[in-house]
Amino acid sequence: MVEVRESERVAGVFVVEPTVHGDDRGMFVETYRREWVPGAREMVQSNRSNKQPGALVGLHYHLHQSDYWYVPVGTIRAVVHDLREGGPTDGATDVVELSGDNHLGLYIPPGVAHGFAALSDVVMTYLVDGYYNPADELGLAWDDPAVDADWGVADPILSDRDRSNPRRDALPVGRRPYWPMRM
Numbered sequence: 402m403v404e405v406r407e408s409e410r411v412a413g414v415f416v417v418e419p420t421v422h423g424d425d426r427g428m429f430v431e432t433y434r435r436e437w438v439p440g441a442r443e444m445v446q447s448n449r450s451n452k453q454p455g456a457l458v459g460l461h462y463h464l465h466q467s468d469y470w471y472v473p474v475g476t477i478r479a480v481v482h483d484l485r486e487g488g489p490t491d492g493a494t495d496v497v498e499l500s501g502d503n504h505l506g507l508y509i510p511p512g513v514a515h516g517f518a519a520l521s522d523v524v525m526t527y528l529v530d531g532y533y534n535p536a537d538e539l540g541l542a543w544d545d546p547a548v549d550a551d552w553g554v555a556d557p558i559l560s561d562r563d564r565s566n567p568r569r570d571a572l573p574v575g576r577r578p579y580w581p582m583r584m
Contacts, residue, residue, distance in 0.1 A: 405437050410495040411483045414513060415439075417506035430504050432471045433528060438508045444469060444528035452477075452519035455554050459543030459563030462514040464578055466531040470507045475523035476500035478553040482541065484569070485512040488580030494548050499525075512578030514541045516563075518552040539576055540566030 408414040415438050422429045435441045452458070462484055470479060479497045483490045498520075499505050509515045517525070531537070540562060541548070547569040567573070 403434075403437060408481070408495045408497075410490060410493045411481050411513060412488060412490045413510040414481050414495060415508040416497055417508065419504055419506065421504055432504075432506055432526075433469055438469075441467065441508065442530040444530050446529045446532055448527050448529070450523075450525045450527070452523045452525070453558070454519055454521050455556065455558045456519040456523075457543060457552060457554060457557035457559055457563065458516050458518075459559060459566055460514040460516040460541040460545075460548065461566075462539050462541060462578065463511050463531070463537045464539070464576070465511055465534070465537050466529055467511060468509045468515065469528040470499060470509070470517075470525060471504075471527070472499040472501060472523060472525045474501045475519065475521040476502070477517040477519055477523055477525060478551075479507055479515065479517045480548070480550040480552065481507075481509055482514040482548045482550070483512070484514050484541065484572075485578045485580040488512075491580065492547065494550055496550060512580075514548075516543055518554045518557060520553055539572075541572070542566045542568045545569050
């Protein structure tokens with residue numbers, strides 16, 4: 402039976418533990434159903450990301466897009482941080498490890514910054530409920546003290562973008578999410 406639980410720290414973030422079926426031939430797991438996540442919209446695009454150990458994809462967020470992450474190979478440490486001004490969990494951070502061993506999925510609503518560190522060689526797939534829109538790709542400094550996250554890597558491999566994202570207290574005016582987010 403699938404178990405879905407809302408994060409105790411960040412409202413609207415859901416961790417999904419799907420049922421894994423296996424026998425002598427191997428295994429099968431249904432990784433996502435929209436009905437598992439209350440209020441989720443239809444996912445319209447699927448993406449894949451391969452990363453090496455130590456790679457850190459810093460915090461980014463969307464005003465209009467939700468993500469659903471699943472890791473079939475390897476292990477990541479996912480970090481989510483609530484930026485939704487006026488919300489019940491504004492400023493809260495949560496950390497969840499997703500792996501090919503635990504089969505957890507992670508639903509991230511608009512307004513919640515999210516990133517991950519590869520703790521091993523990783524293949525991550527993710528679904529989004531909006532097509533890529535560069536105007537809705539916003540960033541937050543991965544090492545912001547307000548986030549206070551343990552990424553699990555000592556010397557992260559970062560992109561130029563992730564090195565230059567602003568801290569929470571310097572986010573551009575009008576680009577900070579509000580509560581409640583309208584889907």
